[in-house]
Amino acid sequence: MKEILLCKYGEIILKGANRRYFEDMLCKTIRFRGKHFGKFTVTRSQSTIVIEPRDDAADMDGMFETTLKIFGIVGVSRCAVCEKDMDAIRRTAREYLPPFLGGKRTFKVEAKRSDKRFPLTSPEIAREIGGEVLSVVPRLKVDVREPEVTVNVEIREFGAYLHAGQFKGAGGIPVGTSGKALLLLSGGIDSPVAGYMMAKRGVQLEAVHFESFPYTSERAREKVFELAGQVAQYAGSVNLHVVSLTHIQEELVKNCEEDYFTLILRRYMMAIADRIAAESGCGALITGESLGQVASQTMPAIGVVDPLASVPVFRPCIGLDKEEIIQIARRIGTFETSIQPYEDCCTVFTPRHPKTKPTVEGVLEQQNRLPFEALVEEAIAGKTVERVRTEF
Ligand code: ATP
Ligand code: MG
Numbered sequence: 001m002k003e004i005l006l007c008k009y010g011e012i013i014l015k016g017a018n019r020r021y022f023e024d025m026l027c028k029t030i031r032f033r034g035k036h037f038g039k040f041t042v043t044r045s046q047s048t049i050v051i052e053p054r055d056d057a058a059d060m061d062g063m064f065e066t067t068l069k070i071f072g073i074v075g076v077s078r079c080a081v082c083e084k085d086m087d088a089i090r091r092t093a094r095e096y097l098p099p100f101l102g103g104k105r106t107f108k109v110e111a112k113r114s115d116k117r118f119p120l121t122s123p124e125i126a127r128e129i130g131g132e133v134l135s136v137v138p139r140l141k142v143d144v145r146e147p148e149v150t151v152n153v154e155i156r157e158f159g160a161y162l163h164a165g166q167f168k169g170a171g172g173i174p175v176g177t178s179g180k181a182l183l184l185l186s187g188g189i190d191s192p193v194a195g196y197m198m199a200k201r202g203v204q205l206e207a208v209h210f211e212s213f214p215y216t217s218e219r220a221r222e223k224v225f226e227l228a229g230q231v232a233q234y235a236g237s238v239n240l241h242v243v244s245l246t247h248i249q250e251e252l253v254k255n256c257e258e259d260y261f262t263l264i265l266r267r268y269m270m271a272i273a274d275r276i277a278a279e280s281g282c283g284a285l286i287t288g289e290s291l292g293q294v295a296s297q298t299m300p301a302i303g304v305v306d307p308l309a310s311v312p313v314f315r316p317c318i319g320l321d322k323e324e325i326i327q328i329a330r331r332i333g334t335f336e337t338s339i340q341p342y343e344d345c346c347t348v349f350t351p352r353h354p355k356t357k358p359t360v361e362g363v364l365e366q367q368n369r370l371p372f373e374a375l376v377e378e379a380i381a382g383k384t385v386e387r388v389r390t391e392f
Helices: 018-037 060-067 086-096 122-136 190-200 218-235 246-255 258-279 299-308 322-332 360-367 372-381
Strands: 002-009 040-045 048-053 073-082 106-113 149-155 160-164 180-184 204-211 238-244 384-388
Touching: 002 018, 002 060, 002 160, 018 040, 018 048, 018 060, 048 060, 060 073, 073 086, 086 122, 086 149, 086 160, 106 122, 122 149, 180 190, 180 258, 190 204, 190 218, 190 322, 204 218, 204 258, 218 238, 218 322, 218 384, 238 258, 238 372, 246 258, 246 372, 258 299, 258 360, 258 372
Parallel strands: 106 149, 180 204, 204 238
Antiparallel strands: 002 048, 002 073, 040 048, 073 160, 149 160, 238 384
């Protein structure tokens, strides 16, 4: 007996000419991610992608866990393949299926024959295998209308497939099918979630982190690399640009009114991110802002920062409560890293009374006390970039 994975993908996007492109991207991602777990063959048949190990060394558990993090896959079934012979199918049903039936009360068997030469009809196969399942898990009851789990038996050309139930996939659409965007990645809770959410909609990520060494530490930077690796489990590898704002912040503190520090700093961030986006072929920026969460996230505050971007700014957390963002952060595994207490450049010179209703004139009057353009260029000239690979 051999085990394979059957990945189901969503139907909505499959209409028309998109289908081929979507499937190709998905297969490419699966093949690439699969290399970490051994040798696999990835093929498609109908609306299913079939992942087969090519030898016994392939790590099926690892591969399975990974498929649950690949956007575009809505459900994954672990499936046993055996000979097309009723004795072998019965034996496989007894040995392979019980772990998938744990905690379930009702089931049904669905059988399908694509090989019509097989001696039993589909209803006959279903009945036989239903009996086998009951013999090894006697507490189960058959419920053909609303079973908690459905056992599938498929008689295919090269063998019989058996599987029970489907594990929920990450959903969304394959990364790369919506282009590329630049994520402003802090060490906080919200921005990794924002990156995850946009990757789910098919966006390939590039990331930028702003630091303010020595006011922010080496450890704070490492934390951001760790977060990028965690987001990359879903989004694929990302290039992480690191930009120092130290000089800008020192100039700000010397020349501008304290109430405006955060806003002007955010205008710098936006302007610098916009340049990096243009250089790296990103069609949008992504931030983790949530309306009203802090002083710099009021409507007027966002309003005086937003125009610095020449591409759309996606803010997928804008309408979410902190609690909702935290829930996602926990589910995707970034939360524990995010809450490690390291300083962020936004918090090193925090105004006591930040402006919540700034005007463009007010902000410009402050900003014009500094050579904005020259400081932006200097910051970009000192930038570093590193590729952060998917953390397994
Ligand atoms: P987060 O939890 O994502 O840090 P936050 O609630 O702390 O968000 P802010 O610090 O105001 O809010 O930042 C708002 C957004 O600006 C962040 O979600 C992020 O996209 C971006 N940002 C803030 N600080 C940085 C930074 N040091 N480097 C890169 N982006 C940043
Ligand atoms: Mg923050």
